[in-house]
Amino acid sequence: MDTIYAAATPPGRSGVAVVRISGPKAKAAAKALCGNVPTSRGVRKLRDESGGVLDEALVLNFEGAASFTGEPVVELQLHGSPAILKSVLAELSKLPDLRSAEAGEFTRRALDNGKLDLAQVEGLADLIDAETEAQRLQALRVFEGGLSAKAEAWRADLIRAIALLEATIDFADEEVPTDVFPEVNDLINRTREDIAREVEGSFVAERVKEGFEVAIVGRPNVGKSTLLNRLAGRDAAITSEIAGTTRDVIEVQMDLKGIPVTFIDTAGVRDTDDQIEKLGVERAVSRAKHADLRVFLKENKDLLEIQVQADDIIRRPKADLSPGDGLGVSGQTGEGLDELVDEIVAVFEARVSSVGVAIKERHRVALLSCDSQLSDVISKIALDEPVDLICEELRAAVRSVDMIVGHVDVEDLLGEIFSSFCIGK
Numbered sequence: 001m002d003t004i005y006a007a008a009t010p011p012g013r014s015g016v017a018v019v020r021i022s023g024p025k026a027k028a029a030a031k032a033l034c035g036n037v038p039t040s041r042g043v044r045k046l047r048d049e050s051g052g053v054l055d056e057a058l059v060l061n062f063e064g065a066a067s068f069t070g071e072p073v074v075e076l077q078l079h080g081s082p083a084i085l086k087s088v089l090a091e092l093s094k095l096p097d098l099r100s101a102e103a104g105e106f107t108r109r110a111l112d113n114g115k116l117d118l119a120q121v122e123g124l125a126d127l128i129d130a131e132t133e134a135q136r137l138q139a140l141r142v143f144e145g146g147l148s149a150k151a152e153a154w155r156a157d158l159i160r161a162i163a164l165l166e167a168t169i170d171f172a173d174e175e176v177p178t179d180v181f182p183e184v185n186d187l188i189n190r191t192r193e194d195i196a197r198e199v200e201g202s203f204v205a206e207r208v209k210e211g212f213e214v215a216i217v218g219r220p221n222v223g224k225s226t227l228l229n230r231l232a233g234r235d236a237a238i239t240s241e242i243a244g245t246t247r248d249v250i251e252v253q254m255d256l257k258g259i260p261v262t263f264i265d266t267a268g269v270r271d272t273d274d275q276i277e278k279l280g281v282e283r284a285v286s287r288a289k290h291a292d293l294r295v296f297l298k299e300n301k302d303l304l305e306i307q308v309q310a311d312d313i314i315r316r317p318k319a320d321l322s323p324g325d326g327l328g329v330s331g332q333t334g335e336g337l338d339e340l341v342d343e344i345v346a347v348f349e350a351r352v353s354s355v356g357v358a359i360k361e362r363h364r365v366a367l368l369s370c371d372s373q374l375s376d377v378i379s380k381i382a383l384d385e386p387v388d389l390i391c392e393e394l395r396a397a398v399r400s401v402d403m404i405v406g407h408v409d410v411e412d413l414l415g416e417i418f419s420s421f422c423i424g425k
């Protein structure tokens with residue numbers, strides 16, 4: 001096994017920068033730099049080959065396999081200057097039996113050494129990417145083993161169903177004490193209900209990861225771009241008193257009370273002979289249609305050629321000009337803005353609450369294949385098919401569940417999963 005090293009902290013200036021060394025020669029490598037390696041932790045001068053001091057570092061020694069990777073690890077916690085980091089990495093690169101780590105390689109070792117399962121690795125990747133509270137919470141549940149525990153519970157239920165059915169084969173000649181089929185059906189149906197909920201939640205989880213899209217739509221000149229700028233707190237879009245100012249789609253990403261949201265400002269919708277504006281309107285209609293939510297700036301009677309969908313929000317534009325009647329918003333004065341934000345957040349919080357522990361398309365694919373196998377099991381039972389065929393189908397369903405935590409059939413997925421990691425993780 002190679003010994004690998006990499007900076008665990010991002011490049012640039014920081015209070016502290018961490019370099020991790022992992023593998024059988026980790027301690028020997030650290031010894032070359034700091035002389036005597038502490039048994040657990042200690043402050044040491046790090047020196048180059050000729051004895052010149054590189055830095056005074058906190059050295060952590062994770063002896064044996066008691067580390068994040070499950071193999072010997074030494075961490076060099078340096079003063080976070082780019083020059084120090086560069087000099088220490090250069091020194092390490094000169095040592096024999098040591099090479100710099102590939103992206104995700106530390107975590108790959110944690111997986112191989114059983115410190116994490118595959119679902120937890122994915123949770124960890126999302127946790128590191130998390131920028132908002134909703135993203136952090138859903139990633140943390142998976143990293144902490146929430147999905148793994150569910151997969152284990154489904155597996156246990158399906159194994160019990162198999163055991164019950166196999167008992168009927170083993171005792172075929174005798175009188176089977178009880179009819180096992182009600183319990184088998186129950187185990188399978190409960191698992192399927194659970195899986196259906198998780199599948200639904202997984203779609204929302206992907207929105208949480210990518211950010212929910214909110215399209216601001218309305219006729220030209222109603223104040224869409226002004227509202228976007230007010231929400232963003234900066235001049236993201238050009239505004240003017242000329243109708244038809246916005247043509248391109250303008251996107252602004254925001255953290256809305258923990259929920260990642262991308263606001264989309266588009267051309268005002270109207271019939272026009274201006275070829276460029278026409279293209280803008282086409283884009284507006286298409287983006288609005290596919291967004292997760294639409295905020296209409298319009299008078300109630302005005303029918304735009306964009307369908308109002310469930311949860312969509314309608315506001316009377318330029319509320320400052322005609323105060324009082326109904327729900328209005330003004331990008332100019334900020335009137336009604338907090339209420340609008342609260343309503344958007346409420347809509348998405350309700351959706352986010354449906355997220356369970358299946359958060360990736362890969363999880364959904366495995367769950368859907370498990371579900372279709374369980375659906376076959378139910379039909380086979382109904383058709384009175386031979387019990388060994390039913391059990392075979394159930395075992396296929398168990399294998400689908402096992403893919404989630406990576407017990408089977410996932411070698412070809414690992415490259416894809418680890419490619420999303422950075423070097424040093």
Ligand SMILES: Nc1nc2c(c(=O)[nH]1)N(C=O)[C@@H](CNc1ccc(C(=O)N[C@@H](CCC(=O)O)C(=O)O)cc1)CN2
Nearest residue numbers: 008018020060062065066067068069070075077115425
């Ligand atoms: N300095 C530092 N901070 C870090 C990490 C790290 O590697 N280094 N982590 C990396 O992502 C995270 C913490 N995760 C870790 C997980 C396990 C072990 C570890 O040494 N486990 C041993 C011993 C456990 C113990 O001492 O209680 C083990 O599992 O046997 C260390 C960090 C976040 N903070």
Ligand SMILES: Nc1nc2c(ncn2[C@@H]2O[C@H](COP(=O)(O)OP(=O)(O)OP(=O)(O)O)[C@@H](O)[C@H]2O)c(=O)[nH]1
Nearest residue numbers: 220221222223224225226240244245246268330331
């Ligand atoms: N009084 C008042 N004026 C506003 C408000 N919002 C925008 N305006 C003005 O209305 C005009 C149009 O604003 P924009 O934000 O460019 O309107 P838009 O909907 O993006 O227009 P298009 O890009 O052409 O579709 C500008 O002169 C703004 O200053 C508002 O809430 N109150």
Ligand SMILES: [Mg+2]
Nearest residue numbers: 224225245246
């Ligand atoms: Mg505009």
